[in-house]
Amino acid sequence: MEDNRGMFVPDHIFTLLVVDDDPLFQRMIKTIFSEDHYIIHKAESGEEAILLMTKIKIDAAIIDLNLPGIDGMKLLKIIKPIYPDIMIIMLTGQGNIQLAVEAVKAGVVDFLQKPFPQEELRIRIDKLYQMWLLKEENTQLKSVLKFDYEALVGNSVPMLELKKLIARVGPTNTSILIQGDTGTGKELVAKAVHYHSQRRNKPFVVVDCAAISSTVIESELFGHVRGSFTGAIDSVKGLIRSADGGTLFFDEIGELDLAVQAKLLRVLQEREVRPLGSPRTFPINVRILAATNRNLRIEVEQGRFREDLFYRIQVLTIEVPPLRSRKADIAMLAEYILKKNGSTRQEGGNIASETLTILTEYNWPGNVRELENILICVVSLGKNGLLLPEDLPPLYSSVRSDSGSEISNEVSESGSLADYEKNAIINALNLFNGNRRKTAEKLNIGEATLYRKIKKYEITGI
Numbered sequence: 001m002e003d004n005r006g007m008f009v010p011d012h013i014f015t016l017l018v019v020d021d022d023p024l025f026q027r028m029i030k031t032i033f034s035e036d037h038y039i040i041h042k043a044e045s046g047e048e049a050i051l052l053m054t055k056i057k058i059d060a061a062i063i064d065l066n067l068p069g070i071d072g073m074k075l076l077k078i079i080k081p082i083y084p085d086i087m088i089i090m091l092t093g094q095g096n097i098q099l100a101v102e103a104v105k106a107g108v109v110d111f112l113q114k115p116f117p118q119e120e121l122r123i124r125i126d127k128l129y130q131m132w133l134l135k136e137e138n139t140q141l142k143s144v145l146k147f148d149y150e151a152l153v154g155n156s157v158p159m160l161e162l163k164k165l166i167a168r169v170g171p172t173n174t175s176i177l178i179q180g181d182t183g184t185g186k187e188l189v190a191k192a193v194h195y196h197s198q199r200r201n202k203p204f205v206v207v208d209c210a211a212i213s214s215t216v217i218e219s220e221l222f223g224h225v226r227g228s229f230t231g232a233i234d235s236v237k238g239l240i241r242s243a244d245g246g247t248l249f250f251d252e253i254g255e256l257d258l259a260v261q262a263k264l265l266r267v268l269q270e271r272e273v274r275p276l277g278s279p280r281t282f283p284i285n286v287r288i289l290a291a292t293n294r295n296l297r298i299e300v301e302q303g304r305f306r307e308d309l310f311y312r313i314q315v316l317t318i319e320v321p322p323l324r325s326r327k328a329d330i331a332m333l334a335e336y337i338l339k340k341n342g343s344t345r346q347e348g349g350n351i352a353s354e355t356l357t358i359l360t361e362y363n364w365p366g367n368v369r370e371l372e373n374i375l376i377c378v379v380s381l382g383k384n385g386l387l388l389p390e391d392l393p394p395l396y397s398s399v400r401s402d403s404g405s406e407i408s409n410e411v412s413e414s415g416s417l418a419d420y421e422k423n424a425i426i427n428a429l430n431l432f433n434g435n436r437r438k439t440a441e442k443l444n445i446g447e448a449t450l451y452r453k454i455k456k457y458e459i460t461g462i
């Protein structure tokens, strides 16, 4: 985002649209501006300009007031509400001051009266470019601050590398596959990529491939029109179209069944989507991110995942490191989690150093999510004050000093981990008198997950 002298470098080239039916003016623009700093598109009518804007991201436009068809003022009033960020210079004829004032009120940043010397136009556009740079720098700074310092906690070397990679690939439009063990923060990484991109002010839509049942997934993804099947009472836009302009994140993409994979591939190739039962298609503009804790290459080899889809989503891979390989982050994460979940609790935010030692020695097969669950449960059990080793469930205090081994033998203890999870759910349910929503919120899991776990552990009567 910065060059080596510390100057801001925007993440895309300034794109200017010139809307004027005068070929002389179009030629003049071409001669003044080299395409090193600007990309210039031209449109000879308002209609052509509108069409172009649906296909290309425009940063600024020069619009002539006198256009064939829709005039410049009408065009301005149509596009401004849809694309409020486009900076516009209006060109007016002599004696059109009244209209120029109206244009300023409608949101143009500048206007120029014809005829004008070439030099004047160059100065105005340079000014526009500088304004745009400032605006871009501001939005990028905001998103970096938001993500580097608040959401993605951790300053260990692997974490810093990860953040650097996100900052580098975020602004591109590349499809990325995010791989990592369960609970490592894949979804958080996907959000960080989105917030480091041009699309940050557009939707970030999650498709939870593991949670959506196979009977409804097509209509959830592609949408449907009213009456297209029994029960389709209203038309539904579908997740793909609702992410338009933004990022579409396929969580647990390895869970998609092969038939849906084929349809998704088509959508990504054609860049358009046809809702179920609809005669027409809709163009889409989405960036694809996907996450999985399976090894997709093996899934491909074993015929469970389409190779062509794999290559389409895996242009780039981000590996999210497991917590056991970045133990330096544990203290910071624990502090962050306690602070986030105990807003009014002054006394509960502290961790005794012996406790921290235990937490650091443990190998965390469930990664950050496991750490989060343990700390939240300890807090929700009402054990306030300094967090002592005896406050932790026995599993944690008994696993000592095997931290050097790559993967510890927690697997054999997964029974007790499950017991602990079950108890934590029972306790939290009791705490909230069985209120599912509050319990799920407190445990930091989705309500659907809570229901699943209640069923799995056969918890009844609360």
Ligand SMILES: Nc1ncnc2c1ncn2[C@@H]1O[C@H](COP(=O)(O)OP(=O)(O)OP(=O)(O)O)[C@@H](O)[C@H]1O
Pocket (backbone or CB within 6 Å): 151, 152, 153, 154, 180, 181, 182, 183, 184, 185, 186, 187, 188, 189, 291, 293, 333, 368, 369, 372, 444
């Ligand atoms: N670096 C981090 N800083 C702060 N919180 C984190 C970090 N990494 C993960 N978390 C938190 O841990 C929880 C799990 O993260 P997330 O859901 O992104 O994991 P995941 O890799 O998608 O897991 P799964 O494979 O199980 O879906 C979330 O509540 C998330 O906010």
Ligand SMILES: [Mg+2]
Pocket (backbone or CB within 6 Å): 186, 187, 251, 291
């Ligand atoms: Mg996830």
